[in-house]
Amino acid sequence: MTYDSFDKALENAVSKFKLCSDKPIRIISHFDSDGISAASILIKALKREDMKFAVSIVRQLSKNVLEELKLEDYSCYVFLDLGSGSLSLIKEFLKDKTIFVLDHHKIEDVKSDVIHINPHLFGIDGTTEISGAGVTYLFAKKLNIKNKDMAHIALVGAIGDVQENKGFFKLNNDILKDAIELNNVEVKQGLRMFGLQTKPLHRVLQYSIDPYIPDVTGSEEGALLFLDKIGIEAKRGNKWKKLVHLDDDEMKKLVTGVILKRLGSEKNPEDVLGPVYTLKNEEMESPTKDAKEFSTLLNSCGRLRKSSVGIGTCLGDENLKHEATKVLNEYKGEIINSLNWFYKNKSKMIEEEGFIIVNAEDKINDTLIGTLASMISRTNLYKEDTVILTMAHTFDNKTKISIRKTGRKNNNLNLLSLLNEIVTKVGGEAGGHSYVAAGALIDQEKEEEFIKVARNLLKNRMMEEKV
Ligand SMILES: [Mn+2]
Known part of the structure; x- marks a missing residue:
C-alpha cells in the first residue's frame, strides 16, 4: 500500500511535469554527492526529452537563494534533494510558479500547494530506503523508461547520504537491481574498505576504521609490517600496490590476515566483508570505478564549488572526469589540512x-x-x-x-x-x-x-x- 501510493504520486507528478515540457525548466539541487547525482539524473532525462533547462547547485535553500530565483522568469521550478523543509518559504517567494519538490529530507509542513514527492509522506523511511537522487531517478524513470541507465548514479547518491550499510535496503535495493539488469553495476563480496581502486593498499588498511584492524588502523608502519607478515608485497616494481591488483591467492591471505588480527579484541572479527559496487563502464583504477569513491569525488566537487565538474562526470564527459580527479586531490589536501589543524588545536x-x-x-x-x-x-x-x-x-x-x-x-x-x-x-x-x-x-x-x-x-x- 505505502509503496503503491508513492508510485501513484510519482506518476501524477510526472504527468503534471509533462505539461511544463514546452518551457525551460529551472532546477535547483543540493551541493552534496546526493544532490549532484540527483541533478545529473534529471539533466540527462531532460536532454533526452529535448527539454531546455538551467541548473543551480546550492548549499542550502536559504532566503538569499530564493530571493534570486524570484527575479528570474521561469514558470516551472524543480527542487531536488532539498525543499521539503521549506515548502511554505518556497511558495512565498515563487508565488505563481509551478513547483516540484523531489526530496527525502524531513518534512516541515505539508499545507503548501507545491507538487511534493517525498517518501516520508507515504510512511517510507527517507533516511535509509531512498535518497534525493533515488527519488529523482524514480521520477525520471516514469518520464521515460530509458532513464533506467542512470540507476547507478542514484546509488552513488545514496552512498553519499550513508544509505549503504553492508547492502542497500528496499527502494534503494530495487534501484540496484535496475543497475545490475542494465549491466552498469557489478556487486561482489569484498573487503569493506574505502579506496580499492585508487589508494595504495597499505593506506587503505591504515585508514580502515570500520572494520577496525588492531595495530594497523592509524599506523602506516603497522600496515606495512602487517602486509609483510602475511606475505603480500606492498609494492609491485617501484609502485604501491592497490587492492584491485591483488590476485585471488593474495586476497585470501589478506582477508584471513585481517580476521586473525581482529580475533580477541573485536566483537565480530569476521565482519570484514561486504558488497563492493563496481561500475562496469568506468575505467579501472579511476575514482569513478568504485561507487563509494565516485560518491566521494562528487562530494569534493560540491564542497570546492565545482559542482558542474561533478555533473559532467556523472554524464560521462571524459574531460570533466579528468578535471574531477584533480578536484578530488585538491579536496583531500584541504581535508588533511583541516584535520591537522584540529589535532594541533585539540587542547583548546x-x-x-x-x-x-x-x-x-x-x-x-x-x-x-x-x-x-x-x-x-x-x-x-x-x-x-x-x-x-x-x-x-x-x-x-x-x-x-x-x-x-x-x-x-x-x-x-x-x-x-x-x-x-x-x-x-x-x-x-x-x-x-x-x-x-x-x-x-x-x-x-x-x-x-x-x-x-x-x-x-x-x-x-x-x-x-x-x-
Ligand atoms: Mn540527500
Whole structure:
C-alpha cells in the first residue's frame, strides 16, 4: 500500500511535469554527492526529452537563494534533494510558479500547494530506503523508461547520504537491481574498505576504521609490517600496490590476515566483508570505478564549488572526469589540512563528558566543517555516543555548524532536533538528517550565545541519561 501510493504520486507528478515540457525548466539541487547525482539524473532525462533547462547547485535553500530565483522568469521550478523543509518559504517567494519538490529530507509542513514527492509522506523511511537522487531517478524513470541507465548514479547518491550499510535496503535495493539488469553495476563480496581502486593498499588498511584492524588502523608502519607478515608485497616494481591488483591467492591471505588480527579484541572479527559496487563502464583504477569513491569525488566537487565538474562526470564527459580527479586531490589536501589543524588545536576545544565543540572560526573552509565533524567522529579519540559539534565562519558573516556523533549505535539520539532546539533559542536555520548528520547556519554575532546554549543543553542530556 505505502509503496503503491508513492508510485501513484510519482506518476501524477510526472504527468503534471509533462505539461511544463514546452518551457525551460529551472532546477535547483543540493551541493552534496546526493544532490549532484540527483541533478545529473534529471539533466540527462531532460536532454533526452529535448527539454531546455538551467541548473543551480546550492548549499542550502536559504532566503538569499530564493530571493534570486524570484527575479528570474521561469514558470516551472524543480527542487531536488532539498525543499521539503521549506515548502511554505518556497511558495512565498515563487508565488505563481509551478513547483516540484523531489526530496527525502524531513518534512516541515505539508499545507503548501507545491507538487511534493517525498517518501516520508507515504510512511517510507527517507533516511535509509531512498535518497534525493533515488527519488529523482524514480521520477525520471516514469518520464521515460530509458532513464533506467542512470540507476547507478542514484546509488552513488545514496552512498553519499550513508544509505549503504553492508547492502542497500528496499527502494534503494530495487534501484540496484535496475543497475545490475542494465549491466552498469557489478556487486561482489569484498573487503569493506574505502579506496580499492585508487589508494595504495597499505593506506587503505591504515585508514580502515570500520572494520577496525588492531595495530594497523592509524599506523602506516603497522600496515606495512602487517602486509609483510602475511606475505603480500606492498609494492609491485617501484609502485604501491592497490587492492584491485591483488590476485585471488593474495586476497585470501589478506582477508584471513585481517580476521586473525581482529580475533580477541573485536566483537565480530569476521565482519570484514561486504558488497563492493563496481561500475562496469568506468575505467579501472579511476575514482569513478568504485561507487563509494565516485560518491566521494562528487562530494569534493560540491564542497570546492565545482559542482558542474561533478555533473559532467556523472554524464560521462571524459574531460570533466579528468578535471574531477584533480578536484578530488585538491579536496583531500584541504581535508588533511583541516584535520591537522584540529589535532594541533585539540587542547583548546571545549571538551566535556558526552560532547566536544570545535570552533574553527576562519581557520577551516565552512564547506569542510561537516566532513571534519564526520572524520573526528570516526577517530577513536572519543567514547561511543559523543556528540561532535563543529563550527566555522562563512563568507557572509554567518557561522556554519555541523553535528555528528561517534559510534554506529542506533540509539535514538536525534541530532537534528537537538540542533534545532539550540538554534531556535539563538535564531537561525537548521536542516539535515535526524540521526546521521545535521547542520545549521547562524549569524556570526550569535556564536558565543550558541556555544553557551549548546553547552547547557548537552550537559543536561548527559545528566538525564545518568538518571
Ligand atoms: Mn540527500
